[in-house]
Amino acid sequence: MKGKGIRARLSRIRREYGPRALKEKLVKNRFIFEELCKRDFKKKYKGTVLGMGWSILAPLLTLLVMKLVFTQFFGRNAEHYTIYLFSGNLLLNYYREATKGGMNSLYENARIFTKINVPKYLFLLSRISSATINFLLTLIIYFMFVAADGIAFHIRFLSLVYPVICLTVFIIGVGMILSALCIFFRDIQYLYDVFLTLLSYVSAIFYYVDAYPQVIQRLFLLNPVYVYIKYFRVVVINGNLPSFQFHVLCAAYAAAAMWLGGWLYKKKNHQFLYYV
């Protein structure tokens, strides 16, 4: 009896959320999605002289500042330290931009979805996409730096697609959670800023974790963003592929965030309206 119930539930989930259902929904909503992306992208650089140039220039300037501070003042000079810094900054910045944008996406579009019946998750996805485009641009610069630092391109680098996809899924999940919470508690915006500062310190952006005892090093793995950063470093700097378990961990974090976000959205979707 019970087994049958679960199977029925699984098939219902597959029908509603499976690749085919998802594709149908995407085709139907593609036009909205594209127009929203255009709008978000345009608004992001509104009134700036450099426009999209900032998405490349800003991370480079941050990198320059960090490089100066940590090599000149703190005397860190490990091999490929620039790339070490850049890997951390690259992914953390992507996470920060995308989740912060995603968090406000529902609230800021309240005027639309209280008047027009439109799937609300599209606002979130379009906001995250514009951060993803920025990230991909920076990624190109990252590889230029890698080449300039004397690390030859290796076929192994292709595996970096995996953490990028995992991180993106993870971000969508976190974005769903945050945007839903933000409707109920606007205060979350300020709390999240504090959280992001904390996150940047525990993600080992500018320091090495090797100096810590094994137990502490394990604790770092509780931080999903650090896990994705580490994947990049292992592949690019150490020249290895992470273990199988590490791959599972990457996917598990993404799946967990997505599951929690999806559950929250499904549950609260109809209530958003009352709180905006």
Added chain:
Amino acid sequence: MAIIKAHEVSIRYITGDFKEIGLKEYLLRRMRGEYKINEFWADKDVSFELERGDMLGIIGTNGAGKSTLLKAVSGIMVPTRGWIRVDGTVAALLELTSGFDNDLTVRENTFLRGALLGYTREFMNDKYEEIIDFAELWDFQDRPFKQLSSGMKSRLAFSIACLVHPDVIILDEVLAVGDGAFREKSGEKMKEILSGGVTGILVSHSLTQVKQMCNKVLWLDHGEQMAFGDDVGRICDDYYRFLQERRAKRSRAKAQAGNCPDGRNQTVRK
């Protein structure tokens, strides 16, 4: 078969929860065990049924639950109890100008709105000229939306929304749009759409308009369904009498208040 069927639709708003009293107060009350929310039923057990080609007028005073009901029909809101079934596409013309983006150009806004309303890109490419033509905004296509006057904005909104030939059209007092000339044009367009076998729902405070355009009428008062039927003339008259009585009662109450000694003294002193 009915194209819209609403069965004992009730919609509840919750007031006084943490969003309104603040998080601190919420936690305090929670701890003291004094926390309670107030329920407010915007619509209570509203039922109606419309066939293809019907035109329903919804009448009632402010706060009767008309707009909330429209939101439920258009799928923006989900009824707390009961259900609404709609067969076909719904075009809701609710507060037309909100939701446009001030920083985008007229052209970009037109496409965005079209997308949000569920049109396809091909359809919008085809119809774009027609929309601008109808809204008379030829010289403004690439200007930022914020530079438009409010009349122009509502003209654009109306033009985009009225392009479709939906199965159900919902009008929330939008028939009066723009200046005199455009009002005439939009009224004609509306008539053209309505004569094409569409099912319509109209919210209006003008009883004359309701009598003219509707073959069914739904009267709501404080969320309660007072009447529903195709006896448009009678229900409108009942409603009119109800308004008159209420007004008379109010002015009587006011007059009584004015006659009380305190009130008189005050006026005399003045």
